[in-house]
Amino acid sequence: MFLRNCWYVAAWSKDIGRSLKAETFLGENIVLYRQEDGTPVALEDACPHRKLPLSDGNLKGDYVECGYHGLTFDCSGACVAAPTQQSAIPRRAVVRSYPVVDRYRLLWIWMGDPELADPNTIFPIENFDDPSWGLTDGGVLDIDCHYLWICDNLLDPSHVAWVHVSSFAGPGTDDEPLNVAKTDRGVVVSRWIENKPPSPYYSKLVRFDGNCDRLQHYEMSLPAIGLNKSIYTSVGTGGYAKEPVDETFINISYNFMTPIDEDRTRYFWFQHRNSDPENREISEFMNKGAYMAFNEDREVLEKVHLGMKHAKTPHIDLGLDAGAKQFRLILDRAITAENADT
Structure with a gap:
């Protein structure tokens, strides 16, 4: 249905900031936001516990906190906090992270294998x-x-x-x-x-x-x-x-x-x-x-x-x-x- 190992435009760069923005691309639910230093982040928009959209949660510093039980994820999709069981963060508490790059006033997202995501393959805009x-x-x-x-x-x-x-x-x-x-x-x-x-x-x-x-x-x-x-x-x-x-x-x-x-x-x-x-x-x-x-x-x-x-x-x-x-x-x-x- 879709080619995935390639760059798609996810948003105008100016439209992604310090708030959680829910989007769907290629049938996949994604949450976009920026870290405090402006770095863009794209994560699977589903907490691995009961699949509540992370976009319904809270942005705390550079982390996303699920609005159901507080599982908290960093920009790589790793769980860094589990308030209900602080000494035992579930090993399977991981969400997918998507490569994203700002270029030409646009935010580009890689929907395929992240190991293949090369920013040099973003479509070139001559004379930009x-x-x-x-x-x-x-x-x-x-x-x-x-x-x-x-x-x-x-x-x-x-x-x-x-x-x-x-x-x-x-x-x-x-x-x-x-x-x-x-x-x-x-x-x-x-x-x-x-x-x-x-x-x-x-x-x-x-x-x-x-x-x-x-x-x-x-x-x-x-x-x-x-x-x-x-x-x-x-x-x-x-x-x-x-x-x-x-x-x-x-x-x-x-x-x-x-x-x-x-x-x-x-x-x-x-x-x-x-x-x-x-x-x-x-x-x-x-x-x-x-x-x-x-x-x-x-x-x-x-x-x-x-x-x-x-x-x-x-x-x-x-x-x-x-x-x-x-x-x-x-x-x-x-x-x-x-x-x-x-």
Whole structure:
């Protein structure tokens, strides 16, 4: 069902502090908090005595105290106190601890074998520390659908012509041919649309007038990380082998899908642009537009999830599904290989 030996986004870093926060990822109940020095911690959210959620207990210093009988656990999940039997802490009083790392304003969690958790394998955000690039605040949205329906959607440049008419749609998004290519970590679906007006959303952001050459680059990487790159440049300056010119506008939307369970997904995102790093007005405009578009996706995908889950007749695939089918195959193989090793 899920790939576990990999990093998922658990939260925005700013949203985890000195309180116990209950979450569910990949069907597992987890409690998140920070130690007094700010170090993040993720533990199984169940006391080993009678499985009361530890998130219903108390944070005392760097320890979590169960609210039922006071069993107390450190950041490794070891029991350090048993008030009802102080001289005999049960040897089996242990909860699972999950590796967590702060990076790129996000808190990442490793759901698999902790011995394999290497922070260097966290998905890289290019130019994140480049002061000439602007960041949006980003957001988070719970969607009542299986995470792979969102991944499919993020590998489908064509849906914008119908779902995002007032934002990302534009001439060519409905019928220009798509290119599909495998990468070392997933799939890219892309196309250059030449000499057409920019989409409504980007028409307010580009630095030139008139028509443009436009790149739709939709990339999905394991386990479920979408990188959508939009490039807008003046007519004649776009193309796969061409370097950006001074007026080229580049926006990269980073999308992180963390399965809650098989019917729900937590969707994190932010945008990164190659201009106006200090312009809050532009950042807020972009963030608002992205949030509107992702809610448009949510309305469709929740119904797709129910329709496919309870289908009465067979479904069909279209040519535009080639990238999504390729990614699902790559993911299935990775999950099969992981399960074979356990």
